[in-house]
Amino acid sequence: MLELCLLGTGGMLPLPYRALTSLMVRYNGSSILIDCGEGTQNQIRLQGWSFKPIDVICITHFHADHISGLPGMLLTMGNAERTEPLTMIGPRGLEHVVNSLRIIAPELPFEIKFIELEQPEEVIEICGLRIRAFRVNHRVTCYGYNIELDRAGKFDAARARALGLPVQYWSLLQKGETVDYEGNVYTSDMVMGSPRKGLKVTYCTDTRPVDAIAECAKDADLFICEGMYGEEEKLSKAKEHKHMMMREAAELAKEAQVHEMWLTHYSPATNRPKEFEAMVQSIFPQGYIAKDRTEKVLNFEED
Numbered sequence: 167m168l169e170l171c172l173l174g175t176g177g178m179l180p181l182p183y184r185a186l187t188s189l190m191v192r193y194n195g196s197s198i199l200i201d202c203g204e205g206t207q208n209q210i211r212l213q214g215w216s217f218k219p220i221d222v223i224c225i226t227h228f229h230a231d232h233i234s235g236l237p238g239m240l241l242t243m244g245n246a247e248r249t250e251p252l253t254m255i256g257p258r259g260l261e262h263v264v265n266s267l268r269i270i271a272p273e274l275p276f277e278i279k280f281i282e283l284e285q286p287e288e289v290i291e292i293c294g295l296r297i298r299a300f301r302v303n304h305r306v307t308c309y310g311y312n313i314e315l316d317r318a319g320k321f322d323a324a325r326a327r328a329l330g331l332p333v334q335y336w337s338l339l340q341k342g343e344t345v346d347y348e349g350n351v352y353t354s355d356m357v358m359g360s361p362r363k364g365l366k367v368t369y370c371t372d373t374r375p376v377d378a379i380a381e382c383a384k385d386a387d388l389f390i391c392e393g394m395y396g397e398e399e400k401l402s403k404a405k406e407h408k409h410m411m412m413r414e415a416a417e418l419a420k421e422a423q424v425h426e427m428w429l430t431h432y433s434p435a436t437n438r439p440k441e442f443e444a445m446v447q448s449i450f451p452q453g454y455i456a457k458d459r460t461e462k463v464l465n466f467e468e469d
Contacts, residue, residue: 168193168315168365168464170388172456173209175439177371177394177409177431178231185209185458186231187431189369189390190220191313196293198222199239200311200369206235207242213459218246221293225256226371227308228263236264237271244274251277255290255297257307258282283309286378300382302373304408310370312382317466318342319359326357365464368424371431374405375414383422387464390456391415393429396442400433412442416449428456 169192174185186203190210197219199206210217220243226232243252254260261280268274281290283299290297298312321340331352335345345352368383371392383389393412395404404411412429419427427450432439439455446453 167466168313168367169461170367170464171213171215171459171461172390172428172430173206173213174203174458175430175432175456175460176231176434177392178434180205180231181434184432186235187371187392190215191367192219193315194294195219196221198224198293198295198297198313200224201226201232201371202235202239203231204234207239209459213461216246217243218248220252221250222253222255222297224297224299224309224311225254225260226310227257227304227306228259229306229372232372233263233267237267240268240274240278241271244271244276248276251279253279253281253292255281255299256283257309258284287382298382300378302370302379303376304372304374308372310368310373310379310382312386313367313369315365317362317364318354319361322357322359329356331357363467365466367464368422372408373410374408375410375418380418380422383418383424386422386424387426388462389419389422389424389427390430391418391427392431393439393442393446393455394431394433396436396439396445412439412446413449416446416453419450419453425452427453428460429453430456 171190173188173190176184176186180186185205188206189200191198199220260282286301288299296314299309302308302310326336338345339354339357342354366386367388368386369390370379392410393415394409396412415429443455
């Protein structure tokens with residue numbers, strides 16, 4: 167199970183009625199935060215979630231609306247008596263940028279570990295999840311992120327019995343461990359079925375449409391994508407500043423055959439993004455204009 171909250175849906179600057187875009191994902195006692203613009207911690211408080219379990223912060227790129235909330239967030243986490251290390255993932259230069267921001271938050275009771283992305287696509291296994299970073303096309307180096315949760319195949323008790331393996335060893339094989347019993351070695355593939363469909367969330371903002379987005383979002387349970395502008399006459403502006411139209415996001419969702427799409431990162435000039443939902447759904451029926459603190463729980467499909 168993955169719990170998700172799109173903390174804010176704004177781009178460029180926070181508005182009284184719209185916070186900056188950020189996503190928080192909770193799984194098995196840990197939390198992952200993607201982007202941390204000004205006011206992000208206010209949205210976490212309004213959602214009623216905790217800062218302390220944030221174990222990973224992913225940064226898409228180094229524009230202020232995606233990173234300027236970090237010093238306050240780190241201080242709040244420190245004041246919550248966090249001592250466990252925090253992992254930060256982002257483009258090359260992340261450590262320098264974060265340490266520069268930390269001039270106003272120099273003392274923290276926890277270590278920060280940095281993972282700087284340099285390749286077009288990189289995979290990090292952390293907190294029992296797979297984070298897949300993929301480069302997109304913005305004015306500065308920018309990455310989208312997949313958060314993926316695998317699901318093992320079903321345990322076949324009949325096969326385990328046929329092997330003559332005592333019941334007390336079954337749980338070890340279910341966990342993927344190897345068992346040595348009476349001189350024989352047993353591995354999980356001997357008693358487990360084929361892997362079942364897991365869960366996948368794809369998140370990307372601040373980009374023009376690129377093939378990498380559709381490829382990485384393929385069959386995602388939830389696709390959260392920038393929809394900076396809805397008005398077609400703003401296409402040239404989107405191209406100039408390397409942002410995405412709502413229509414283009416819907417076309418990517420359709421191409422990737424995702425289950426559901428939330429649009430986010432609206433222009434401050436877009437007062438009523440909901441007005442464009444009918445247009446979006448004419449292209450991709452499961453596309454929605456998200457609002458601040460839109461939340462969802464993703465569960466594995468029933469067998």
